[in-house]
Amino acid sequence: MTTVSKINSTLFNQAVFVNAFCTKFEDWRYWLFPLLVLILPAFGMAVTLSMPHPALTAENQKDYAEFIQEYYTNGMVFSFVAYLFISDGPASGKLIAESDTLSLLFTRPITRFCYVISRYCAALVGASLVMSLSLLLAKVVGLCFGLTAIDISPLMFLSILCNAASWSSLMIFLHSAAPLLAGLVYFILYGCSGVGAIYSRAEQSKDIFLEVLKSVCLFIDNWFGDLLPTSVNLVSMASTSAFDLYEFSIFISNIGFFLLLAVFALSVREFSYGAD
Amino acid sequence: MAQTKKPLSTLAIPIWFIVIVCWLLSFRVYAKLTQATAPAGKGVAWVSPEQCEALLKKPGGPGKDLVLYEFTADWCPPCKKRERVYFRAPSVISEINNNFIPVRVDLTNKQLSDLPATKALTDKFDVESIPYCVVTLASGQKVDDDRYTFHQKFSDFVVKSKERSHPVKAKLALVRGDYQAAIKELSRELIAGDLAVSRYEFDDYLMVHHLLVLLNRQPEIEPMMQKSFAKTADYYKRYDEDKSKAALDWLKDINSYLRGQISDKQLIAGAKYEQDKANCYLAIGLSKLRSGAKSEAIKALHQAAVLSSKSYRSDGLSEPLVESLEK
Numbered sequence: 001m002t003t004v005s006k007i008n009s010t011l012f013n014q015a016v017f018v019n020a021f022c023t024k025f026e027d028w029r030y031w032l033f034p035l036l037v038l039i040l041p042a043f044g045m046a047v048t049l050s051m052p053h054p055a056l057t058a059e060n061q062k063d064y065a066e067f068i069q070e071y072y073t074n075g076m077v078f079s080f081v082a083y084l085f086i087s088d089g090p091a092s093g094k095l096i097a098e099s100d101t102l103s104l105l106f107t108r109p110i111t112r113f114c115y116v117i118s119r120y121c122a123a124l125v126g127a128s129l130v131m132s133l134s135l136l137l138a139k140v141v142g143l144c145f146g147l148t149a150i151d152i153s154p155l156m157f158l159s160i161l162c163n164a165a166s167w168s169s170l171m172i173f174l175h176s177a178a179p180l181l182a183g184l185v186y187f188i189l190y191g192c193s194g195v196g197a198i199y200s201r202a203e204q205s206k207d208i209f210l211e212v213l214k215s216v217c218l219f220i221d222n223w224f225g226d227l228l229p230t231s232v233n234l235v236s237m238a239s240t241s242a243f244d245l246y247e248f249s250i251f252i253s254n255i256g257f258f259l260l261l262a263v264f265a266l267s268v269r270e271f272s273y274g275a276d
Numbered sequence: 277m278a279q280t281k282k283p284l285s286t287l288a289i290p291i292w293f294i295v296i297v298c299w300l301l302s303f304r305v306y307a308k309l310t311q312a313t314a315p316a317g318k319g320v321a322w323v324s325p326e327q328c329e330a331l332l333k334k335p336g337g338p339g340k341d342l343v344l345y346e347f348t349a350d351w352c353p354p355c356k357k358r359e360r361v362y363f364r365a366p367s368v369i370s371e372i373n374n375n376f377i378p379v380r381v382d383l384t385n386k387q388l389s390d391l392p393a394t395k396a397l398t399d400k401f402d403v404e405s406i407p408y409c410v411v412t413l414a415s416g417q418k419v420d421d422d423r424y425t426f427h428q429k430f431s432d433f434v435v436k437s438k439e440r441s442h443p444v445k446a447k448l449a450l451v452r453g454d455y456q457a458a459i460k461e462l463s464r465e466l467i468a469g470d471l472a473v474s475r476y477e478f479d480d481y482l483m484v485h486h487l488l489v490l491l492n493r494q495p496e497i498e499p500m501m502q503k504s505f506a507k508t509a510d511y512y513k514r515y516d517e518d519k520s521k522a523a524l525d526w527l528k529d530i531n532s533y534l535r536g537q538i539s540d541k542q543l544i545a546g547a548k549y550e551q552d553k554a555n556c557y558l559a560i561g562l563s564k565l566r567s568g569a570k571s572e573a574i575k576a577l578h579q580a581a582v583l584s585s586k587s588y589r590s591d592g593l594s595e596p597l598v599e600s601l602e603k
Contacts (some may be wrong), residue, residue, distance in 0.1 A: 112288075236429075250304060257301060
């Protein structure tokens with residue numbers, strides 16, 4: 001009871017944030033992955049454009065710009081970058097013990113909610129920062145080769161922020177759950193998101209089993225298919241479609257839902273700061 | 277031990293956070309249950325296939341010369357997404373309501389799919405998957421279609437299909453021999469040679485050339501051909517050298533034929549793909565038609581129709597011309 005009463009009820013713990021955001025990067029090996037994400041698009045573009053290539057006509061520029069836009073709204077890239085900040089990676093207990101963070105972390109107990117939110121913030125800021133810097137680097141490299149069409153409008157950066165927000169929430173839930181469960185949930189979510197697409201033109205079947213199977217698959221797709229975050233491209237949405245309150249409700253409720261699940265998942269595991 | 281068995285006590289989730297998440301999830305369920313319903317009077321003014329049939333048969337015509345068919349079903353998640361995202365964008369709504377007769381073809385169940393008007397449409401357009409959108413003229417000629425499930429630029433598709441309806445109307449006017457009406461439907465850029473020539477819209481280029489000859493506008497022909505060639509060369513710069521050279525060689529051959537510098541046989545011999553051969557036969561057919569060799573024209577145009585249907589597209593010109601000549 002005494003322990004519980006001492007729990008700090010604030011939403012955000014700076015030490016957890018700093019640990020997730022900076023401390024583990026004291027190990028140089030951990031720089032490799034964010035650096036790779038940071039320079040990969042710019043490097044790929046520099047290699048392509050420095051080799052003999054078709055002239056950069058207006059159409060070609062558009063193609064390049066669309067490709068770059070797709071990369072910076074790609075869920076797989078965001079999930080990878082977010083996980084780099086959420087996980088502890090090579091930051092073992094030893095590393096944390098050597099760092100200044102340790103004293104801060106254990107000065108007083110924090111709630112699981114606070115821990116989750118702080119780590120989520122670190123992932124959100126980290127992923128947004130890495131992807132935004134990477135986009136800027138791609139823009140600069142593109143300009144050096146005469147490629148001017150890469151979009152660096154505020155909407156593009158907002159898209160990066162939205163994608164980072166949704167994928168970080170899923171990743172923090174998967175990180176909080178037991179590894180086997182996390183893997184299973186990830187595959188189930190992928191399955192649910194694609195199961196409805198099989199029935200793109202399904203005539204009614206006489207076989208009752210097939211009809212039941214179809215109903216089940218469509219039900220799963222309808223109610224659980226959108227739990228896996230979808231890519232948000234505000235640039236494209238702003239120019240071609242209406243504001244969709246439904247899509248927005250899915251986006252925002254997914255974030256809250258996964259954060260809540262993350263806290264519950266963490267509660268059934270032995271709670272430790274640092275080591276994965 | 278007793279304390280570790282009470283993990284929930286250390287969760288300490290603020291009640292407001294739980295309330296917000298619960299509210300968002302409830303809103304999500306509510307939005308899911310009501311997602312297909314557009315605000316009354318504010319959406320696309322859809323009609324059923326039966327209502328469309330009645331409109332098209334109405335004396336004096338339906339008042340609009342384009343029809344947009346949207347094949348959809350209640351159980352189809354991408355169709356619902358299209359409904360929410362594309363058919364509720366104000367620009368798309370006004371564009372469709374002002375220029376098209378919008379027809380929603382509902383394939384939710386067998387009863388609806390088997391309705392005569394619906395079945396006629398699914399058979400006519402060979403609908404194998406949904407969502408599927410087709411634009412036709414009110415007279416039934418297909419203008420364009422959209423098979424992409426998550427078409428990011430649906431508004432562009434609607435605008436482009438409106439533009440693409442003009443060459444289709446021009447072809448119909450050409451077939452019935454109204455050359456002035458045909459050339460009026462074509463854009464100034466196309467007639468002036470300000471557009472690149474694509475293999476898949478080559479029939480438009482040949483049609484412009486054909487109409488200019490028929491209307492005795494000879495001085496415009498050579499500049500049109502030269503400008504089109506320059507635009508095409510510029511367009512193909514986006515591809516690698518080999519592809520660009522192949523495309524331009526093919527256009528050079530056809531232009532030589534149109535200038536009377538090579539024979540029919542030489543033209544056909546230079547074509548590698550079926551689509552190119554179809555275009556060559558169309559050029560030959562139109563040339564024979566101008567010279568009055570009717571039977572040879574029918575033969576070449578028939579060949580063009582067969583070859584273009586083999587490559588899964590119709591040029592929209594050879595087949596109706598054959599039908600009209602045979603009559």
